[in-house]
Amino acid sequence: MENLPHEHAPAKGKTPVKYTHVAAVHPRQRTSCLSHDSEHSPSFLGFRNLMVIVLVVMNLRLVVENFMKYGVLICIGCHDYRRIDLILSTVLYALVPCHLFVAYIIELGAAQHAKGVLGRLKRSDYDPNHDLFEKSRSFQATWYTIAWAHGINATFCLLVTTYVVYHHIHHPMIGSICQVHAIIVWLKNCSYAFTNRDLRHAYLNPSSATTIPEIYSQCPYPRNVTISNLAYFWWAPTLVYQPVYPRSPSIRWLFVAKRLAECFALSMFIWLASAQYAAPVLRNSLDKIKTLDVASIIERLMKLSTISLIIWLAGFFAVFQSVLNALAELMRFGDREFYTDWWNSPSVGTYWRTWNKPVYHFMRRHIYSPLVGRGFSSGFASTMVFVFSGLLHELLVGIPTHNILGVAFVGMMVQLPMIYFTAPLEKMQGINGRVVGNCIFWISFCLVGQPLAALMYFFAWQAKYGSVSRLEKG
C-alpha cells in the first residue's frame, strides 16, 4: 500500500482533504479483464511462473515422500557386474574398430583398381563408346565384389558383437555400450562404402562430376582413401562419411572442459534419479503388470512418465549437447548441428527429423534419398527408414536386456501412422494446429512411448533374472 495510485483522490488543496470519503472510485463504465467484452486480453505471464512453481513443488513433494518411504537407495558398491562382462566388453571395444581398417583396405584396393582402369583407357585408343561401356562394365563388376567384401566385413562385426552381448554379457548397461559402439561403427562402415562407391563412379565418369559437392574438391577421389582420412571419420561426431568436413579453426580447451563437466554432472544426476526414483516405481509396477490391472498400470505409467522424461531430457543434453560438442571441439569438427529445436515439433515427423541429426542424416542420405532416386514413393522410402530404424532400436534395447520382445521395433512402426496423422496439423493456419501437434508429440513421446517401453523391458528382465542390484537379492 506504499504507493497507492491517487488518480481518483481529490487534488490536494486547502479544503478538499476533508472530502476523501466522497471520491468517485467508480467514475465510468469498465469491464472485468477476464470478460469476453474486455478490450484488452490481460497477460497470463504470472500463471506461467505459477506452473513452474507448482511443478517444482509437486516434484519436491515426491522427493520427500520417496525419502520417507525408501530412505537413501543409492549405493556405490551394490552394482553386480561380472568380471567376464568387463573383459569381453574391453575385447569387443578394441576389435570393433579393426573392421573399419578392413574397410579401408577394401577401398584402397577398389581405388587402385579404378586408377588402373582409367590409366589403361588413357593408354589405349580413344573410343568414347567403348570407353563408356568398358568403364561401366568394370565399375559394376568391381562394385559387386567390393559390396560383398564390405557387407561381410561390416555385418560380421555387428553379428559377433550381438552374439557376444546377448549370450555372454549379463549386465545390461555394459551390453548396451558394446552394442551402441558396434552399431555406430557398422553405420560408419556402410556410409564409407556407399560414399566411396559414388565418388569412384564420378571419378570414372568425369563428365557428370559437376554433381560432386564443391567442398570435396579440396580432397578429390582417390586422394581421400587414406588411413588418416578414415581415422578422422572414425572419431568425428557424425555417421555420414564426407572426404572433407567443415573444420573449426582451433581447439578451445575451456569449451571442452565445460562440456565434459556438464556431462559428468548430468551423468551423476541421471544415476541418482534412476536409483532413487525410477527404480522403486519400476519395481512397484511389476505386480500391477502381472495382474494386468489396467487402472493401476495407467497410474504407474503416469508416475513413471515424469521421472523418465527428466532422465531422458538429462540424457539427451548430456549426449547431444555435452559429449558430441566436446568431441567435435576436440576433432575441430565444424558442423555442430546435432539437433535442432525438436521440443517445439508441431508434428511427430518433425521430431524424428530434428532430435537426432547424425542418425537422420544417415537415414536420409543412404536410405531415403537413394530409394526416392530409384523411383520409389517417399511414403515407401520413409517406411523403409523406420523399418531399418526399428531393427536398430530392437538390436540396441532387446540384445543387452536379453529379451527380444519386439516392443522397440513395434514402437518405431507405430511412428509411421502418427507421422501421417500429425502432418496436416503442422500446415494448419494459425498457432492452434501447431500447439495441438506439439501436445500430441509430447504425450505420445513422454507418456506412452518412453515409460511403457522401459516398463516392458524392465518387466521382462526381472521375469528372467530378478534384480541387477545386490541389495534386492539380499
Add this chain to the structure above:
Amino acid sequence: MENLPHEHAPAKGKTPVKYTHVAAVHPRQRTSCLSHDSEHSPSFLGFRNLMVIVLVVMNLRLVVENFMKYGVLICIGCHDYRRIDLILSTVLYALVPCHLFVAYIIELGAAQHAKGVLGRLKRSDYDPNHDLFEKSRSFQATWYTIAWAHGINATFCLLVTTYVVYHHIHHPMIGSICQVHAIIVWLKNCSYAFTNRDLRHAYLNPSSATTIPEIYSQCPYPRNVTISNLAYFWWAPTLVYQPVYPRSPSIRWLFVAKRLAECFALSMFIWLASAQYAAPVLRNSLDKIKTLDVASIIERLMKLSTISLIIWLAGFFAVFQSVLNALAELMRFGDREFYTDWWNSPSVGTYWRTWNKPVYHFMRRHIYSPLVGRGFSSGFASTMVFVFSGLLHELLVGIPTHNILGVAFVGMMVQLPMIYFTAPLEKMQGINGRVVGNCIFWISFCLVGQPLAALMYFFAWQAKYGSVSRLEKG
C-alpha cells in the same frame, strides 16, 4: 519423413540421381542451438506445452491414486447441518439489512437538520463570519450525534451476528455465509455514513463544493438520501457508496445466465474437489501436526498447496468474475472492474491492490486516504489498513470455525514486511526483478499462506468437534 527438406540433396537431373550417397550433409560450420555461441536462441514454446501436459498428468495421476485409496467420497446426504443452524441463519439474513434501513432513517434526520440550518441562515441577516461559525458548530455537533447513531447501529448488527454464529451456528459453512453477509452490510453502512457526512459538509459550505466529483451532480445532496438510492447501494456489487454510479444501458439476460451457469459449474467443481481431494489430505495431516513432525508437515503442506490453489482459483473466478458480473448486470452497475491482473503481480503489495477491488476501494477511500489526509505517513496508513483487514479476516474465519486462533490476523500482519521487501523488485530494471517478485508472491500465497491457514483452522476444528461429515462419525 513425408516431406523431407531436400536442400542438401543434389538437384534432380539426368545423372545426379546416382550420387545421392555423396551429398554434403555437413556443408559448413554450424553451432548447436543450445550452445552459448549460437546466434539465435531457440524458442522454448514446446516446453511450455510440456509443462501444461506434465501438470495435467501429475494431477490426473493423483486423481487415480486418490480413487484407488479412498473410492468415491462424495455423498450428498452426508452433510450434518442442524435445523437450528438453518433457522438462525435465515433470521440473521432477514434482520441484517434492516440496519441499513436504520442508517437511512439516521441520514434522513441529518439531511433534514442540515436543510433546516441552511434555511435558518438564509432567513437571518447575512453575516459571513457568524454564518461560517454557526454552520461549522452545527455540523460538528450533529456529526457526533450521527456518528454515534451509525456506530451503534452498524456495530450492533455485526456483534449480534458474530455472537449468534460463534455460539449457536455449528456448521462452519452456514456460519461463514452469515458472517460474510453481516460484514458486507457493516462495511456498506460505514461507507454510507462517511460519504453522506462529507456530502453534507459540502452542502453546508458550497464554496468548497468544487471538489465533489462531477458525476454526483446528477443527484446532489440531500436528494440522494432516498430509500431507492440506498436500496440500489445495498444490492450494488461495491462496498463504496456513491450517490450516482456509472450505469450500463440495459440488462443482457443471456450474459446473466452464462455467469450464473459458470458459478454453478464452479461451485460443483469446488465441492467435488474439496470432498474428494482436499478433505483426505487435511485428515491425513492431523497426526503429523499432533506429533510436530516437520518433514511430514512440509510434505503435507506441499500436497495440500496444489489442491487448495485450484479450489482458490475456482472460487476466485466464481465470486469475482461470475457472481459479481451477474449481479452487476442485473443492477446495470457499469463499473465491472472487480479485479485486475493480480496473477502477474510483481510484488505482494500489487497483489493486495488488485485481487479484490471492492475491499481495496473501501480501504483506500475510508481508511488510507483519510489518514494520509490528516497528515499520517502512508506507512502508518497502510499498517492501519492491514490491522483492520486482519481483524475482518479473523472475524470471517475464526468465528464460523469457533476457534479464534489469530492465524488469519497474523497472516495479514505478515503481509506488511512482505510488501515492504518485495516493493523494490517491482521497480527493478529488466524483467527479472518482476519475475522474482511474482514467484515470491505465488510461493507465499499458495504454498505458505492458503494451505497453512486452512490446515490450522481445520486442525483446531477437528480437535474441538471431530468431523462435520456423518461418514466420519460412523
